[in-house]
Amino acid sequence: SQTIHQWPATLVQPVGSPLSLECTVEGTSNPNLYWYRQAAGRGLQLLFYSVGIGQISSEVPQNLSASRPQDRQFILSSKKLLLSDSGFYLCACSTSNTGELFFGEGSRLTVL
Amino acid sequence: AQTVTQSQPEMSVQEAETVTLSCTYDTSENNYYLFWYKQPPSRQMILVIRQEAYKQQNATENRFSVNFQKAAKSFSLKISDSQLGDTAMYFCAFMKTYRIQFYFGTGTSLTVIP
Numbered sequence: 001s002q003t004i005h006q007w008p009a010t011l012v013q014p015v016g017s018p019l020s021l022e023c024t025v026e027g028t029s030n031p032n033l034y035w036y037r038q039a040a041g042r043g044l045q046l047l048f049y050s051v052g053i054g055q056i057s058s059e060v061p062q063n064l065s066a067s068r069p070q071d072r073q074f075i076l077s078s079k080k081l082l083l084s085d086s087g088f089y090l091c092a093c094s095t096s097n098t099g100e101l102f103f104g105e106g107s108r109l110t111v112l
Numbered sequence: 113a114q115t116v117t118q119s120q121p122e123m124s125v126q127e128a129e130t131v132t133l134s135c136t137y138d139t140s141e142n143n144y145y146l147f148w149y150k151q152p153p154s155r156q157m158i159l160v161i162r163q164e165a166y167k168q169q170n171a172t173e174n175r176f177s178v179n180f181q182k183a184a185k186s187f188s189l190k191i192s193d194s195q196l197g198d199t200a201m202y203f204c205a206f207m208k209t210y211r212i213q214f215y216f217g218t219g220t221s222l223t224v225i226p
Contacts, residue, residue: 032212042218043116043118043217043218044205044216045216046213046215049212051212059213090157092214094212099145099207100147100159100162101147103158104156105155
């Protein structure tokens with residue numbers, strides 16, 4: 001089965017600094033990849049998804065961007081962090097249209 | 113856009129008792145999938161149970177079962193014989209068939225009391 005590695009697990013960054021969160025997947029090829037943000041009381045918000053290398057779809061306009069340089073690598077980035085970017089970020093993958101989603105362990109970002 | 117609503121932010125249940133978590137959703141689609149995911153404290157999100165909308169029979173996984181009411185767009189999760197390890201945040205999720213976007217509710221924090 002799939003294994004999702006996500007890092008860093010915890011990150012504290014000042015406002016205006018850049019961000020890079022990385023996610024890699026093992027145990028499958030050509031997965032659909034996702035970035036979610038989890039905020040208290042707001043559930044999981046779908047940020048980006050990707051069906052293949054270089055193919056990124058954004059669900060909400062925001063200060064963040066995503067890239068997929070390799071089949072099993074998904075990166076979440078920002079050039080300048082905002083306070084509102086604080087949250088718990090989850091990478092996930094699915095391998096069929098009937099999915100289930102497999103999740104990474106998450107990255108907790110605090111912007112100060 | 114699809115919306116998923118969980119109206120119970122927090123719930124508690126005595127160990128060995130039964131609890132039901134509610135979920136409603138809004139869609140114009142006829143074919144879709146519904147899921148319940150569990151996120152234990154400081155642990156990974158995992159799938160609890162899945163229901164295909166075209167199936168009338170409610171899905172069951174051991175102590176977990178759903179009550180799927182398609183006309184009412186309702187998808188509740190029943191946990192029987194609650195165990196301490198069931199303490200977690202539970203998320204209801206929706207996915208259109210043959211699409212790739214999953215949409216989640218805001219979650220219900222369940223505490224099992226010994």
